[in-house]
Amino acid sequence: MRVPALAVSLALALAQEYRVLPGAPTGWPELDHSYLLVHETQAPRAVLLLVPGLLGGSTNFALMAEHLRREAPWLEVWAWERRANGLEDRGGFLTQDPMAYYQNLPEPDLTPLRSWGLEVHLQDLDLAVEAARQRAPVVLAGHSLGASLATLYAFRHGEKLKGLILLDGDLPPQPLPREVLERGGYVTPLGRLPGLEDLLRGQADPVFRLPFLTPKDLAMAEAEAFLAARRPLEPVPYGPYRATREARALLRVDDHYSLFPTFSVSAGRAWAREGLSLLGLLQGRFVFTVRGPRGRAVEWRDTGEATDPRAFLRVFARPETGFSEWYFPYRLLLEVAGYPHVAPDLKPRTLPYPVLALGAGRGLVTHSEGFRLAETFPNTPARAQVLPGLTHLDLLTERHGYTAKALLGYVEGLLPLTSPTFQGRSSPAEGLGRSPLEGLEAQGLEEKPRRP
Numbered sequence: 450m451r452v453p454a455l456a457v458s459l460a461l462a463l464a465q466e467y468r469v470l471p472g473a474p475t476g477w478p479e480l481d482h483s484y485l486l487v488h489e490t491q492a493p494r495a496v497l498l499l500v501p502g503l504l505g506g507s508t509n510f511a512l513m514a515e516h517l518r519r520e521a522p523w524l525e526v527w528a529w530e531r532r533a534n535g536l537e538d539r540g541g542f543l544t545q546d547p548m549a550y551y552q553n554l555p556e557p558d559l560t561p562l563r564s565w566g567l568e569v570h571l572q573d574l575d576l577a578v579e580a581a582r583q584r585a586p587v588v589l590a591g592h593s594l595g596a597s598l599a600t601l602y603a604f605r606h607g608e609k610l611k612g613l614i615l616l617d618g619d620l621p622p623q624p625l626p627r628e629v630l631e632r633g634g635y636v637t638p639l640g641r642l643p644g645l646e647d648l649l650r651g652q653a654d655p656v657f658r659l660p661f662l663t664p665k666d667l668a669m670a671e672a673e674a675f676l677a678a679r680r681p682l683e684p685v686p687y688g689p690y691r692a693t694r695e696a697r698a699l700l701r702v703d704d705h706y707s708l709f710p711t712f713s714v715s716a717g718r719a720w721a722r723e724g725l726s727l728l729g730l731l732q733g734r735f736v737f738t739v740r741g742p743r744g745r746a747v748e749w750r751d752t753g754e755a756t757d758p759r760a761f762l763r764v765f766a767r768p769e770t771g772f773s774e775w776y777f778p779y780r781l782l783l784e785v786a787g788y789p790h791v792a793p794d795l796k797p798r799t800l801p802y803p804v805l806a807l808g809a810g811r812g813l814v815t816h817s818e819g820f821r822l823a824e825t826f827p828n829t830p831a832r833a834q835v836l837p838g839l840t841h842l843d844l845l846t847e848r849h850g851y852t853a854k855a856l857l858g859y860v861e862g863l864l865p866l867t868s869p870t871f872q873g874r875s876s877p878a879e880g881l882g883r884s885p886l887e888g889l890e891a892q893g894l895e896e897k898p899r900r901p
Contacts, residue, residue: 502593
């Protein structure tokens with residue numbers, strides 16, 4: 450059964466097209482664009498427009514899009530990318546050795562990022578929604594910080610949408626105080642957070658960075674995954690040991706080994722001797738490192754966890770786009786956190802359609818109450834559910850299609866029963882003609898994704 454499934458996945462992957470959209474004018478015409486990875490269909494009945502989270506790129510959604518397109522060929526899926534992706538030098542993916550290319554990645558001129566705050570991105574997103582509306586009614590879905598951005602968009606332009614989905618993300622429960630937004634002052638283990646005044650004066654880095662998650666690190670991770678997808682078992686150096694390409698790439702992102710739980714997936718285990726990571730212990734977490742098996746390379750095992758490791762590597766990077774946003778604007782992060790002071794018109798409101806929220810049991814929103822839907826969208830029908838056992842990214846990459854089933858059930862419920870989409874469907878019991886929020890348990894969402 451695996452070969453036909455792989456053939457279908459490859460066919461769906463080949464149907465993807467990367468596109469450029471017009472963006473809000475900011476004085477940088479060559480960069481005033483946003484981008485799309487479009488999973489196109491003929492005569493779509495709805496467009497699902499997906500917004501990635503912090504440091505996220507369009508291929509975050511590629512595996513979920515494959516599930517959706519297999520189950521609902523009438524649904525067109527658009528994975529949106531913010532304008533900072535235009536700063537990425539993707540030329541390395543056309544070379545023989547992308548890792549060597551990105552080993553000395555020069556940074557582009559980052560001055561434009563100082564202008565790219567919340568207002569610019571909401572205008573860009575509005576242009577994307579308008580383009581999608583030319584195809585079919587639009588359901589907007591955001592993941593993580595993308596859920597915050599989607600919520601703020603719905604505050605302003607909710608009437609342009611057919612539906613709204615929040616994936617393991619929400620607005621901050623306590624927005625930044627105005628003084629902190631403007632002047633900074635929060636002290637974290639990474640140092641003092643600067644405010645807008647420092648940023649606009651050129652005294653703060655316009656790019657959001659973390660140790661081991663710099664633009665170069667993100668580029669190298671994509672390059673490593675890109676090569677691993679093509680030559681998974683090729684042995685390569687891994688510190689003082691050797692490892693297969695797929696093992697070295699997955700050791701960066703698997704939840705058992707990654708230092709950043711928010712950016713990890715459950716994809717298996719390394720075949721190697723293991724030890725505790727000192728950096729992980731300093732974080733108060735049990736994170737493992739590998740020391741290599743005696744006399745052989747570190748290999749990777751698919752242990753049946755939520756995310757299929759080879760499918761994950763297959764979609765991680767392509768020449769036009771990838772899994773991450775290398776140059777994420779710090780201003781956007783800051784202004785989303787302090788949105789009431791940046792755009793006072795963005796306030797909770799009633800929407801003319803129901804809202805679906807899905808959390809992850811090991812993600813950011815681990816209890817349905819965490820979405821605060823009644824507060825954010827008063828008098829709006831809403832459903833919040835948490836998929837157990839999944840990490841923040843597993844929600845997008847998991848192999849069983851739990852997330853896709855929930856989204857599809859919701860979107861089907863938004864469309865009229867008389868739509869040509871559903872002619873000939875033998876089972877009206879699969880959510881057709883009912884509320885978009887009914888019957889989610891029947892979609893298999895109560896089954897817990899099993900870990901070995």
